[in-house]
Amino acid sequence: MRRLxxxxxxxxxxxxxxxxxxxxxxxxxxxxxxxxxxxxALLTLAACNKKENTAQSNNAPAESTxxxxxxxDPATVATIKGTVKFDGAAPKPPKIDMSQDPACKGTxxxxxxxxxxxxxxxxxxxxxxxxxxxxxxxxxxxxxxxQKGCRYHPHVLGVMAGQTVxxxxxxxxxxxxxxTPKDNREWNESQPPSSADIQKNFAREEIMLPxxxxxHPWMKMYVNVVKSPFFAxxxxxxxxxxxxxxxxxxTIAFVxxxxxxQDQKVTVAPKDTKTVDQSFKAAGE
Amino acid sequence: MIIxxxxxxxxxxxxxxxxxxxxxxxxxxxxxxxxxxxxxHTHRMIAQVAGLLTIILAVWTARVEKRRWLRxxxxxxxxxxIAQGILGGITVLFYLPPAVSSAHAALAQTFFCIAVAIAIxxxxxxxxxxxxxxxxxxxxxxxxxxxxxxxxxxxxxxxGAMFRHHGLSWWPHVLNAVVVSFVLAWTAVRALxxxxxxxxxxxxxxxxxxxxxxxxxxxxxAFLTRVAWGRDAVQPxxxxxxxxxxxxxxxxxxxATTVILAIQVWRHVPVALEERLPDAQSDAxxx
Numbered sequence: 168m169r170r171l172x173x174x175x176x177x178x179x180x181x182x183x184x185x186x187x188x189x190x191x192x193x194x195x196x197x198x199x200x201x202x203x204x205x206x207x208a209l210l211t212l213a214a215c216n217k218k219e220n221t222a223q224s225n226n227a228p229a230e231s232t233x234x235x236x237x238x239x240d241p242a243t244v245a246t247i248k249g250t251v252k253f254d255g256a257a258p259k260p261p262k263i264d265m266s267q268d269p270a271c272k273g274t275x276x277x278x279x280x281x282x283x284x285x286x287x288x289x290x291x292x293x294x295x296x297x298x299x300x301x302x303x304x305x306x307x308x309x310x311x312x313x314q315k316g317c318r319y320h321p322h323v324l325g326v327m328a329g330q331t332v333x334x335x336x337x338x339x340x341x342x343x344x345x346x347t348p349k350d351n352r353e354w355n356e357s358q359p360p361s362s363a364d365i366q367k368n369f370a371r372e373e374i375m376l377p378x379x380x381x382x383h384p385w386m387k388m389y390v391n392v393v394k395s396p397f398f399a400x401x402x403x404x405x406x407x408x409x410x411x412x413x414x415x416x417x418t419i420a421f422v423x424x425x426x427x428x429q430d431q432k433v434t435v436a437p438k439d440t441k442t443v444d445q446s447f448k449a450a451g452e
Numbered sequence: 453m454i455i456x457x458x459x460x461x462x463x464x465x466x467x468x469x470x471x472x473x474x475x476x477x478x479x480x481x482x483x484x485x486x487x488x489x490x491x492x493h494t495h496r497m498i499a500q501v502a503g504l505l506t507i508i509l510a511v512w513t514a515r516v517e518k519r520r521w522l523r524x525x526x527x528x529x530x531x532x533x534i535a536q537g538i539l540g541g542i543t544v545l546f547y548l549p550p551a552v553s554s555a556h557a558a559l560a561q562t563f564f565c566i567a568v569a570i571a572i573x574x575x576x577x578x579x580x581x582x583x584x585x586x587x588x589x590x591x592x593x594x595x596x597x598x599x600x601x602x603x604x605x606x607x608x609x610x611x612g613a614m615f616r617h618h619g620l621s622w623w624p625h626v627l628n629a630v631v632v633s634f635v636l637a638w639t640a641v642r643a644l645x646x647x648x649x650x651x652x653x654x655x656x657x658x659x660x661x662x663x664x665x666x667x668x669x670x671x672x673x674a675f676l677t678r679v680a681w682g683r684d685a686v687q688p689x690x691x692x693x694x695x696x697x698x699x700x701x702x703x704x705x706x707x708a709t710t711v712i713l714a715i716q717v718w719r720h721v722p723v724a725l726e727e728r729l730p731d732a733q734s735d736a737x738x739x
Contacts, residue, residue: 261686268486277686340486343470345547353547355470381468382487385687 237301239413243437248408251290251401251421252446257282263385270340270360271317271383278322279387279425286405287447289323290423291374291391293398294409295430297417303395309333309366312378312388314342314358319378319388323424325398326390328372334358334365346378346390355381374422389424414439421445453502454560456495458700461557461616462693465491466548472541499537506533509570517574525570532563550619557613558606561704568708572715584650588721594647595723597639598714601660604632605707612703616696622679629671636664636710643713650720656713663706670699 258280265271281288309331313320317338326332336342336358345355350371358365369376369392380386391398399407409419414437422428426447433443460466468488469475475493476483482497483489506529513526539556546552572578588594608628614620643657677692685692 263686267488267490270486279684279686341476341484341489343468345467345470347547355467355547357470357476381465381492382489384464384488387686 234302236304239301239411241411243414244411245414245435245437245439245441246408246410247412247417247419247433247435247441247443248406249442249444251287251292251405251407252285252444253280253282253287253405254446254448256449257285258449265317265383265385268317268340268383270338273316275316275318275385277385278318280423281322281403283403283405286401286403287423288401288403288405289321290401290405290407290421290445290447291323291325291389291398292401292407292409292419292421292445293325293374293391293393294395294412295418295420297415298395298397301395301413303327305329306396311335312390314338314344314380314386317342317383317386319386321400322388323400324388324390325400326369326392327396328370328392328394329368332367332369332390334367336360336362341382342380342386343382344378345381346376348373348376351376351392357382374420374428375424391422419443421447423447453495453498454564454704455697455701456491456498457557457560458697459693460488460491460495461553462696463488463491463688465489466553467544468492469496470544472544496540499540503533503537506530506567513570519573522570522573525566525573529563529566529570532559532566536560536563548617550614550617553617554610554613554619557616557700558610561609561707564704565708565711569711569715572712581652583652583720586647586650586721588717588723590642590646593723594639594642594721595714595717597635597642598710598717600635601639601710602707602714604628604635605703605710608632609703609707612700622675626671626675629668633664633668636660639713640664643717647721650716652716652720653713656709656716660706660709660713663702663709667699667702667706670695670702674699 260276260278260281263275263277265273265275278289305327310324310326311333312324313335315337317340324332334344339360341357341359343355343357344365345353346369347353348369350373351369354367356365369390371392372394373390373392376390376392378388378390391400397409397412399409401407412435414435416432416434419431419433420428421431426449429445429447431443431445433441435441465488469483469492471477473479475481475496483493485493510526510530513523517523517526536556536559539552539559543549543552543556592600608625611620611625611628615622615625640657640661643653644661647653674692674695677689677695682689682692
């Protein structure tokens with residue numbers, strides 16, 4: 168019995184193996200291959216279709232069916248302003264190496280925590296709660312996002328849902344603009360030098376929506392999409408100002424991309440000008 | 453191609469060319485190779501050459517190869533490279549979903565293993581060599597162990613790819629590294645203690661063991677540079693790119709070496725047929 172099982176002198180396929188039985192079956196490989204290819208083609212088609220839909224949605228103007236804005240008495244509106252501080256030793260911003268692209272000239276450093284003499288820049292401040300069911304007109308003027316020196320200007324942007332964002336490329340290189348939202352539609356478009364502006368809008372409210380350039384991986388910025396016009400971004404001195412707020416009780420949120428969110432409750436009376444300062448500690452403290 | 457793909461991921465350049473199958477709207481124009489485009493478009497060009505070579509391989513094999521299973525293997529290589537291209541396209545069009553990107557990474561190494569298997573089985577040594585048959589009576593058999601190695605390595609590959617593509621945390625990959633090390637060490641020790649006289653087994657077993665050690669070191673380095681030190685990096689830094697790309701490349705070599713070992717064990721140290729086909733034996737005895 169054992170002798171029968173020994174291999175022959177044939178260089179391969181010396182004796183019968185389980186695999187041989189499988190391989191000798193008349194399997195219709197052509198049908199299988201064609202089916203797989205057809206499935207892949209369908210998936211590709213679906214992908215292209217999704218992309219087109221995405222582009223349409225993002226390029227569409229603000230919906231004209233939006234409810235009319237709730238009237239606000241301009242004689243009673245209040246203002247909230249203040250300064251955002253950073254507690255502790257300011258982190259040294261890391262230098263960015265832009266040698267990957269010779270068109271990216273000058274020096275660049277990370278903007279994830281920008282502190283000037285204890286003042287914290289690029290904090291998004293907005294009315295998080297207290298506006299009730301009020302609705303607001305979406306501004307017809309676009310907000311501008313510029314790519315210059317292979318960095319975004321501004322680094323943190325506030326925009327109303329449906330408001331147009333006008334994206335410019337002032338560099339002598341191609342950028343791609345790629346938002347990676349949680350609640351809005353994702354898109355990714357390249358913008359060569361001297362090309363027309365790209366105009367987009369974001370339909371849903373979303374705070375600290377990251378935008379990046381995959382050609383220059385250090386290029387990152389954040390778009391904040393809100394439903395009301397009551398928002399601001401702190402300047403290099405940590406200052407902000409929110410005007411035209413109707414009297415009431417509000418929750419003001421201060422959001423920093425790395426340090427997180429802090430909220431404050433505030434009550435404003437008619438024609439009030441209230442100072443609301445905020446401070447952030449270094450992450451982990 | 454695997455290194456080019458790993459460079460794309462490590463440099464976060466996967467979407468630097470936003471369209472597919474065209475590149476910036478063109479089928480043939482080479483864009484300015486700067487920034488992320490340098491990695492992504494180079495990867496696409498290498499993939500095109502690999503696809504072309506695989507078509508030639510499949511046609512050539514179909515025309516001259518007598519062994520049916522080898523012809524099927526070459527068709528499998530062609531099917532894999534086509535599916536790989538389509539997966540690469542889908543992952544671009546869907547903005548790098550972790551599952552698709554991980555499938556793209558895993559299929560790349562599957563293609564590599566198929567190509568290596570074809571190279572082994574069409575080599576002069578394979579054709580001219582008279583196998584030294586030594587029946588394996590230990591259980592689990594060495595062949596079973598090599599299959600286990602391939603399985604745990606494949607799981608490890610998927611876990612690693614899922615981590616790299618932000619679909620999973622790092623710890624399942626690290627945890628499975630312990631399992632991989634154990635199974636591969638067991639297999640290598642078994643192969644080297646029992647069949648060290650068979651060169652076709654000894655060489656891949658030693659290579660596999662060496663690669664496991666190198667891979668563990670590279671994995672540790674990649675963990676340090678990417679996870680521990682590079683968590684807040686504002687851009688991909690050279691140490692993290694080098695360590696992760698080397699980790700992917702050595703991982704592919706390790707998987708291919710294990711496949712070679714499995715093939716050589718299948719050829720040189722078979723399990724006795726009466727144990728693999730008990731029905732056939734009983735039929736023969738009855739007759």
